[in-house]
Amino acid sequence: MPKGEHESSRSGYRAPAVHKAFELVRAVADAQDGIRLGELAARAGLSMSTTHGLVHALLREKVLTHGKDPHKLFLGPLIATLAFTDWNYMKASRLGQEIINEVRDRVMDATVFLGVRVRSRVMITASAEAVESLKVSAPVGTWIPIFAGATGKAFLSLENSECIERLAGERGLPRYTPNSIINMEDYLAELNQVRARGYATDDEEYLSGIRAVAASVHNWRGLPMAIWVVGIAGNMGLARLHQVAEIVMASAGKLRSQLEGIAQSASISFK
Numbered sequence: 001m002p003k004g005e006h007e008s009s010r011s012g013y014r015a016p017a018v019h020k021a022f023e024l025v026r027a028v029a030d031a032q033d034g035i036r037l038g039e040l041a042a043r044a045g046l047s048m049s050t051t052h053g054l055v056h057a058l059l060r061e062k063v064l065t066h067g068k069d070p071h072k073l074f075l076g077p078l079i080a081t082l083a084f085t086d087w088n089y090m091k092a093s094r095l096g097q098e099i100i101n102e103v104r105d106r107v108m109d110a111t112v113f114l115g116v117r118v119r120s121r122v123m124i125t126a127s128a129e130a131v132e133s134l135k136v137s138a139p140v141g142t143w144i145p146i147f148a149g150a151t152g153k154a155f156l157s158l159e160n161s162e163c164i165e166r167l168a169g170e171r172g173l174p175r176y177t178p179n180s181i182i183n184m185e186d187y188l189a190e191l192n193q194v195r196a197r198g199y200a201t202d203d204e205e206y207l208s209g210i211r212a213v214a215a216s217v218h219n220w221r222g223l224p225m226a227i228w229v230v231g232i233a234g235n236m237g238l239a240r241l242h243q244v245a246e247i248v249m250a251s252a253g254k255l256r257s258q259l260e261g262i263a264q265s266a267s268i269s270f271k
Contacts, residue, residue: 020046021054025075028064029119034072075118077141095258097126100227103251104128107244110231111136114255116223117155120146120167125225136210136230147174149202150214154226157194158216164188179204199245204233211236213245215252219259227252 027043028035035043041051055073058064065076100112107130114126124142129135138144146152146167156164165184173182181187194200202212214228229244236244 017054020044020050021058024051024054024058025063028073029075029121031073031120034067034069034074036071037073040073074143075121096225096255097128099251099255099258100126100128103227103229103247104130106247107229107231108132109135109235110229110244111138112227112229113138113151114225114227115144115151116225117146118223122146122148122151122155122226130231132235134232136207136232145174148176149206150200150212151202151226151228153191153194153200153202154214154216154228155224157191157200158218158224161188164191176206177204177208179208181205197245198249201241201245203238203241209233211238211241213241213248215245215248217252217256217259219256221259225255227255 023044023046024040027040031039037051037055038048040055041048044051046054055064059066059076062076062078064073066072067074096114100114103112104110109130109132111130112128113124115122115124121143122145124138124140124144127138127140129137144151146155156167164187168184173184173187174180175182181190199213199215202210202214204210206212209232210230211233212228212230214226217225217227219225227248229248231244
């Protein structure tokens with residue numbers, strides 16, 4: 001071991017710059033609507049000059065990125081990419097795309113998404129668009145709020161009530177449409193139903209005229225993943241929504257099994 005590494009290990013060197021950088025990343029992740037540099041410095045308890053230098057380094061490495069407002073910072077694409085690196089992201093991405101393509105081919109008139117949760121937001125990592133001309137579309141890399149309809153419910157059903165209330169914070173549950181659930185007690189009751197049946201639904205709660213169904217992949221490595229189907233409400237009646245849910249749950253289970261197989265194979269190959 002080089003001398004410097006030995007002395008650092010023996011003295012318990014803590015790499016303060018690394019700790020400061022992670023404080024900034026955590027603060028950005030906790031800010032659902034992005035965060036400005038001054039507010040970020042205040043939350044992390046750092047000087048503006050230190051924050052400015054670290055932020056620019058994180059931007060260069062794509063750990064952070066700017067939103068539509070160039071003064072606001074968000075988590076960058078590197079966060080999700082790194083989460084998959086140790087269990088063969090390329091295979092996982094390919095398998096996920098194949099599975100959501102199969103779902104789309106079965107439902108036809110709805111778009112299917114695969115995404116990962118990164119703290120208080122969800123990033124779309126793959127999509128299979130409906131064959132109909134009138135459809136819901138969103139490019140890979142799109143971020144959506146954690147409380148957005150069925151997708152958020154699928155992820156948050158894995159959390160306890162204290163965590164959910166903490167995420168809602170002082171602002172409370174957001175009202176996206178007249179159908180949005182904004183009462184915490186009602187929302188927690190809804191999550192209990194999601195846990196019991198294994199899938200979440202969205203009856204025009206995030207976007208008016210749009211219904212959706214989602215199921216968690218329950219993957220045990222990497223960022224939490226979910227599959228969800230989004231369709232025009234006129235084509236996606238409530239009875240059909242629950243039929244589609246069975247397809248989504250089966251597909252999420254299939255993806256989980258395949259990802260576990262990849263992880264086990266990788267583990268064996270390194271022994």
